[in-house]
Amino acid sequence: MRIWLANHYAVPPNIAGITRHYELAREWAQEEEAEVTLFLSKFVHPRRTFITEAEKEGIEKVKGLKLNWLWSFPHKQNDFRRIINMGSFAVVFFLAGLLKKKPDVLIASSPHLFTAFAGWMLAKLKGCPFVLEVRDLWPDSLIKMGGLNNKHVVKLLTWMESFLYRNADKIIVLTEHQRTFIADKGIDLNKIDLIPNGIVVSSWQPNPEKRTAFRRKMGVTEDQFVAIYTGAHGPANALEYVVKAGRHLKPDTAIVLIGDGPEKEKLQQIKQEEGLDNIHLLDPVPKSEIFDYTYAADCGIISLADNEVFRGARPNKLFDYTFIGLPIISTVDGEVREIVEKNQVGVFAGAENPQGLAEAIERVRSFSDQEREEIKRRGREYIDREGDRKKLAHRFYDILRELVNRK
Numbered sequence: 230m231r232i233w234l235a236n237h238y239a240v241p242p243n244i245a246g247i248t249r250h251y252e253l254a255r256e257w258a259q260e261e262e263a264e265v266t267l268f269l270s271k272f273v274h275p276r277r278t279f280i281t282e283a284e285k286e287g288i289e290k291v292k293g294l295k296l297n298w299l300w301s302f303p304h305k306q307n308d309f310r311r312i313i314n315m316g317s318f319a320v321v322f323f324l325a326g327l328l329k330k331k332p333d334v335l336i337a338s339s340p341h342l343f344t345a346f347a348g349w350m351l352a353k354l355k356g357c358p359f360v361l362e363v364r365d366l367w368p369d370s371l372i373k374m375g376g377l378n379n380k381h382v383v384k385l386l387t388w389m390e391s392f393l394y395r396n397a398d399k400i401i402v403l404t405e406h407q408r409t410f411i412a413d414k415g416i417d418l419n420k421i422d423l424i425p426n427g428i429v430v431s432s433w434q435p436n437p438e439k440r441t442a443f444r445r446k447m448g449v450t451e452d453q454f455v456a457i458y459t460g461a462h463g464p465a466n467a468l469e470y471v472v473k474a475g476r477h478l479k480p481d482t483a484i485v486l487i488g489d490g491p492e493k494e495k496l497q498q499i500k501q502e503e504g505l506d507n508i509h510l511l512d513p514v515p516k517s518e519i520f521d522y523t524y525a526a527d528c529g530i531i532s533l534a535d536n537e538v539f540r541g542a543r544p545n546k547l548f549d550y551t552f553i554g555l556p557i558i559s560t561v562d563g564e565v566r567e568i569v570e571k572n573q574v575g576v577f578a579g580a581e582n583p584q585g586l587a588e589a590i591e592r593v594r595s596f597s598d599q600e601r602e603e604i605k606r607r608g609r610e611y612i613d614r615e616g617d618r619k620k621l622a623h624r625f626y627d628i629l630r631e632l633v634n635r636k
Contacts, residue, residue: 245513258293406541462490477587554605
């Protein structure tokens with residue numbers, strides 16, 4: 230099967246960012262012997278720079294997998310230039326696809342909708358099935374976060390969203406909430422399948438000897454209790470409340486945040502103004518290293534803004550932390566809280582509550598060694614059941630194969 234997979238923000242594991250699509254594509258090429266082309270951007274969004282030739286050379290060569298690096302307009306801030314960045318990637322993707330041999334199936338992932346719409350047009354011209362992957366509920370999440378209030382843009386994106394839902398041959402979602410949300414818009418539930426995020430289980434093994442070195446890199450001591458946050462630093466992540474939790478931490482406790490985004494400078498300013506030496510803000514690291522940093526911590530933080538749009542979220546961090554075996558502290562109510570509590574792998578700290586977060590960290594700190602071992606065991610069971618990327622990729626491939634055969 231010849232598969233095209235497009236995501237503006239996809240990256241391989243040697244670069245910090247969203248590795249989901251590379252890992253799916255690699256699995257399809259290696260295990261299903263598919264011919265997969267992954268369309269991704271030369272301009273790496275989280276760090277706002279172009280990929281280097283050295284980084285390209287460091288990517289594993291996989292038979293059957295082709296990485297098609299596309300130009301997109303560079304930008305530094307989330308202003309009109311980011312919109313141009315999105316539009317330029319979609320246009321370049323469409324033009325690049327026109328010149329290539331027809332695929333058996335084309336998958337395009339949101340956000341944003343421009344790439345998805347370009348994918349639908351290409352699939353129509355090539356005469357192949359189109360699969361829409363919904364990673365974020367655009368434009369609803371933008372509107373509810375206050376990032377979009379132009380009525381003309383809202384009208385355009387709402388029309389585009391509805392059009393793609395109706396005209397996609399199959400819709401893939403990452404959470405149960407997204408599945409229900411789309412079905413409530415009149416879309417047949419049988420057309421929507423859940424393939425959540427997950428972990429390449431074989432990609433990492435714990436090495437206790439590395440723990441001291443990575444704690445040193447984080448700027449914490451051996452005797453400190455460390456809560457870690459890994460990922461985006463944007464308005465949606467509500468990290469100012471995580472940083473402000475430093476006011477309420479006990480002296481031998483620290484919080485480490487690894488990542489980048491438009492809020493990073495603001496977080497650094499809060500840390501500096503309030504003299505929060507127990508808060509450590511680190512630059513992004515490749516996926517290949519993030520597990521070693523996470524393993525060197527004592528618990529993991531999942532943080533999102535107190536907004537109904539995030540009630541159905543299942544962040545990557547949920548899978549990272551459970552895979553490592555860290556107790557989870559979630560500030561997010563809804564689906565992620567249900568998963569954490571149902572599987573008994575952590576606690577809920579309350580939303581946008583610095584003191585509540587600090588108290589939750591102390592509660593986790595009081596867990597016995599036996600309790601922590603039980604959390605580790607239950608976390609691995611959850612990954613085996615619902616977060617093993619190999620199993621998820623095979624399930625996804627079966628959906629694609631059935632779709633192609635039916636068409």
